[in-house]
Amino acid sequence: MPLSAPWNPDTARAIIIEKQTVPGGLLPILHALQEEFGYIDREAVRLIADILNLSRAEVHGVVTFYHDFRQRPAGQHVFKLCRAESCQARGGDALAARASARLGVAFGDTTADGRVTLEPVYCLGLCSVSPAAMLDGKVVARLDEKKLDALLAEAER
Amino acid sequence: MSDLRIFVPGDAAAVAVGADEVARTIEATAERIRTQVTVVRNGSRGLHWLEPMVEVETATGRIAYGPVGVAEAESVLRAAADNAGAHPLRLGRPEEIPFLKNQTRLTFARCGIVDPRSLDDYRAHGGYKGLERALAMTALAVVEEVTQSGLRGRGGAGFPTGIKWKTVAETAADQKYIVCNADEGDSGTFADRMIMEGDPFVLVEGMTIAGLAVGATQGYIYVRSEYPHAVAVLSDAIRTARKGGLLGDNVAGSQLTFDLEVRVGAGAYVCGEETALLDSLEGKRGMVRAKPPLPAHKGLFGKPTVINNVLSLATVPIILEKGAVFYKEFGMGRSRGTMPIQLAGNIKYPGLYETAFGVTLGELVEHIGGGTATGRPVRAVQVGGPLGAYFPRSLFDVPFDYEAFAKADGLIGHGGIVVFDDSVDMAKQARFAMEFCAIESCGKCTPCRVGSTRGVEVIDRIIANRDRVANTALLEDLCNTMKFGSLCALGGFTPYPVMSALTHFPEDFGAPPRLQAAE
Numbered sequence: 001m002p003l004s005a006p007w008n009p010d011t012a013r014a015i016i017i018e019k020q021t022v023p024g025g026l027l028p029i030l031h032a033l034q035e036e037f038g039y040i041d042r043e044a045v046r047l048i049a050d051i052l053n054l055s056r057a058e059v060h061g062v063v064t065f066y067h068d069f070r071q072r073p074a075g076q077h078v079f080k081l082c083r084a085e086s087c088q089a090r091g092g093d094a095l096a097a098r099a100s101a102r103l104g105v106a107f108g109d110t111t112a113d114g115r116v117t118l119e120p121v122y123c124l125g126l127c128s129v130s131p132a133a134m135l136d137g138k139v140v141a142r143l144d145e146k147k148l149d150a151l152l153a154e155a156e157r
Numbered sequence: 158m159s160d161l162r163i164f165v166p167g168d169a170a171a172v173a174v175g176a177d178e179v180a181r182t183i184e185a186t187a188e189r190i191r192t193q194v195t196v197v198r199n200g201s202r203g204l205h206w207l208e209p210m211v212e213v214e215t216a217t218g219r220i221a222y223g224p225v226g227v228a229e230a231e232s233v234l235r236a237a238a239d240n241a242g243a244h245p246l247r248l249g250r251p252e253e254i255p256f257l258k259n260q261t262r263l264t265f266a267r268c269g270i271v272d273p274r275s276l277d278d279y280r281a282h283g284g285y286k287g288l289e290r291a292l293a294m295t296a297l298a299v300v301e302e303v304t305q306s307g308l309r310g311r312g313g314a315g316f317p318t319g320i321k322w323k324t325v326a327e328t329a330a331d332q333k334y335i336v337c338n339a340d341e342g343d344s345g346t347f348a349d350r351m352i353m354e355g356d357p358f359v360l361v362e363g364m365t366i367a368g369l370a371v372g373a374t375q376g377y378i379y380v381r382s383e384y385p386h387a388v389a390v391l392s393d394a395i396r397t398a399r400k401g402g403l404l405g406d407n408v409a410g411s412q413l414t415f416d417l418e419v420r421v422g423a424g425a426y427v428c429g430e431e432t433a434l435l436d437s438l439e440g441k442r443g444m445v446r447a448k449p450p451l452p453a454h455k456g457l458f459g460k461p462t463v464i465n466n467v468l469s470l471a472t473v474p475i476i477l478e479k480g481a482v483f484y485k486e487f488g489m490g491r492s493r494g495t496m497p498i499q500l501a502g503n504i505k506y507p508g509l510y511e512t513a514f515g516v517t518l519g520e521l522v523e524h525i526g527g528g529t530a531t532g533r534p535v536r537a538v539q540v541g542g543p544l545g546a547y548f549p550r551s552l553f554d555v556p557f558d559y560e561a562f563a564k565a566d567g568l569i570g571h572g573g574i575v576v577f578d579d580s581v582d583m584a585k586q587a588r589f590a591m592e593f594c595a596i597e598s599c600g601k602c603t604p605c606r607v608g609s610t611r612g613v614e615v616i617d618r619i620i621a622n623r624d625r626v627a628n629t630a631l632l633e634d635l636c637n638t639m640k641f642g643s644l645c646a647l648g649g650f651t652p653y654p655v656m657s658a659l660t661h662f663p664e665d666f667g668a669p670p671r672l673q674a675a676e
Contacts, residue, residue, distance in 0.1 A: 027438075088586075122593065
């Protein structure tokens with residue numbers, strides 16, 4: 001995963017202003033900010049509210065509504081394991097328990113060394129090759145214990 | 158001599174099982190053995206147990222090999238280069254593989270065949286014939302054609318597409334919109350993703366025809382963020398179509414103005430609900446709106462809006478090209494045409510199976526799908542995503558049809574079928590349905606927001622055998638409240654998986670097994 005830039009209000013302001021006139025542009029703005037910084041800084045909420053003439057509560061409400069938007073940086077790698085029905089039917093729950101035990105974190109948490117964030121995802125649309133996962137945007141399917149361990153080792157490196 | 162054309166799917170499901178590495182290995186090997194090869198990253202044919210399925214073009218059609226891993230890539234290339242010769246993984250002509258041969262591919266006619274990045278290829282395979290015919294008709298006649306075809310919303314609700322279009326067409330406004338719902342969040346479904354990745358121009362063409370029919374000049378495709386491959390292919394297709402004069406002003410040299418934009422969701426399942434999706438497109442929380450007003454009257458930014466699923470819009474071009482009568486002749490009852498059915502979960506032959514409505518659930522699971530991948534008996538089949546009912550084998554004679562499924566207390570939804578073997582714990586599945594609803598509820602209405610959390614608690618008590626009989630009655634009552642009191646399908650349909658699990662598999666909830674009629 002490309003390393004995110006450290007928080008910078010000037011860059012953030014430029015990103016927001018660039019998309020200021022996009023109709024319904026709040027989601028595209030938040031995606032762009034997260035792409036740049038890896039999360040949505042508290043200060044970004046204030047900047048967006050100012051520039052788009054919204055209340056901070058409105059912006060905060062949107063940031064917190066969507067699972068994708070983070071309010072703090074994730075680990076260096078993000079491992080998303082599908083927890084939905086099709087993957088459940090192919091042993092996904094056991095793989096989830098294995099991933100959680102191996103990394104020593106619950107779903108939604110980041111390892112103490114900051115290397116890996118483990119997240120659930122509800123369907124990657126790879127149900128015909130379940131169980132499936134996504135490591136930093138790279139999709140992997142037909143997972144078994146061996147493949148999972150190899151992926152986690154890759155993430156932990 | 159022209160290059161050898163080799164097809165390695167760029168479809169995310171193929172990529173997830175190594176297609177990128179296979180493509181790279183083939184290219185590197187070709188260079189090493191000095192063979193001129195062009196690798197085309199086509200969509201998937203939908204025979205997913207054979208992915209990555211590599212095809213080579215010959216004078217008499219394509220020959221497929223699969224499933225090809227990196228280890229086999231070199232030997233497959235050598236066999237392919239040797240006049241599509243013998244190899245242990247050689248499958249022969251893909252069109253002759255029974256799973257594909259027995260399908261009726263209308264919406265998916267080109268998927269897996271064409272190069273999704275090539276407008277020329279799309280046109281060479283019949284693309285833009287639908288728009289061509291539509292441009293020669295009046296807008297009213299286009300709407301009428303879609304209405305007559307019997308096409309119903311493939312997202313799940315099954316509402317007649319033509320009626321939706323007619324309402325928008327008849328509503329006067331300075332601005333109208335076409336919105337494509339590509340927030341395919343249901344587990345067990347991937348048809349939208351496949352068409353966006355494998356034949357994106359068909360969606361662009363379908364939306365353009367919709368714009369023409371109702372007088373909308375701007376369209377949005379709302380794609381879920383879990384589909385980065387689809388977002389990339391679609392964005393590319395839109396740029397190419399614009400460059401080719403098929404989007405923007407004077408579409409295809411006509412007076413029509415229509416343009417498109419891809420918008421990416423942010424991981425909220427409820428945004429697959431059309432009004433929540435519209436709020437999300439407007440840059441708000443994805444909260445469900447009360448209806449009326451209908452989106453057809455007051456939709457995106459308060460303007461009349463057609464909002465249709467990917468498959469509905471992607472089916473429009475063939476209806477316009479071949480006519481309503483052609484399309485209507487497929488299907489049964491009030492379910493006309495074909496349905497791209499998705500076979501997933503614990504199934505031997507997973508993939509995409511497009512066929513006329515009317516095929517039975519048992520035929521799909523046992524014959525076409527080949528039963529479970531684990532080889533154990535099929536116990537339950539969930540149809541229609543996380544809000545769809547679980548069917549036992551005793552209901553395998555139900556035909557795939559909107560009304561027949563409704564009669565069996567289920568829904569076909571977006572056409573996803575997830576198979577479970579006999580190791581499944583149905584009480585756990587029922588609990589998951591409630592848990593999922595609690596995670597994804599937008600929070601606007603009480604039955605869904607609070608009911609789902611209480612539902613998890615009640616099921617936990619049943620599983621723990623605490624006042625089981627009383628708690629089971631309470632769960633039924635709660636499901637009834639959610640079903641009739643929720644604002645949208647999330648809270649309203651969560652009772653389907655819960656109640657079907659409870660009704661058909663009571664033994665998993667600690668109750669005596671249900672006496673089944675003799676099979």
